[in-house]
Amino acid sequence: MSLALRDVRITVPDGERTRTLLDGVDLDIAAGEVVVVTGPSGSGKSTLLAAAGLLRHVDGGEVIVAGTPPAALKERARTKLRRERIAIVYQSANLIASLTAVEQLELVGHIQGERRSSARARAEALLAELGLADRRNQLPGQLSGGERQRVGIARALMARPAVLLADEPTASLDGDLSAQVSALLAEQARERGIATLVVSHDDEPLAHADRHLHLADGTLEQVGAATG
């Protein structure tokens, strides 16, 4: 299971003109591989991530998720692919305020049509694996920032995605927590064979990357193998 971008092109309106944000971007991420893309603010990192997540239209090229080029799919199948194979983690976990940690995860199982008892068991196991067993009945407001972010990652994993996308997953965390969360993300991605793309303007996720690419002027350049 993997993620591939082929010659992806995205332009956005910029006053009277258009600006090319992605200028024929090629990217291959294998199952279990963790790729980090850095770049200056406004360079198009979030746009790249949204395109990879099939959340955004591309003006050229294609995005291939788990071997399936979405262009070949009807709208419904495309939605299913997005919902079942892709998980996204944002800077803030975007948890639902009225649901406990375990309920956040169970909801994902519910959406995917999983039986309640099975979803509950998987949710409990995932939270335990991410060191959150004793937090499972807390509401988001009763969790620390780092715990919320870990619940967000657990929720993403609950969907059993082929592709995991993370937009600035450590930007709201400081020091140790930031390192912890990015290590956890990479470790889980490898263990579960999930193709993982992290975009970040801070350096923390780089320590755990298999590859580091830099986005500038619409193109992706390899920065060199990370020590990982």
Ligand SMILES: Nc1ncnc2c1ncn2[C@@H]1O[C@H](COP(=O)(O)OP(=O)(O)OP(=O)(O)O)[C@@H](O)[C@H]1O
């Ligand atoms: N639909 C759109 N219409 C017009 N401009 C857009 C659109 N989408 C993105 N942009 C512009 O494209 C540029 C890139 O945005 P993007 O959010 O991808 O940058 P980024 O690299 O994630 O930045 P940051 O590090 O600040 O999060 C920005 O200048 C943004 O305003």
Ligand SMILES: [Mg+2]
């Ligand atoms: Mg961004």
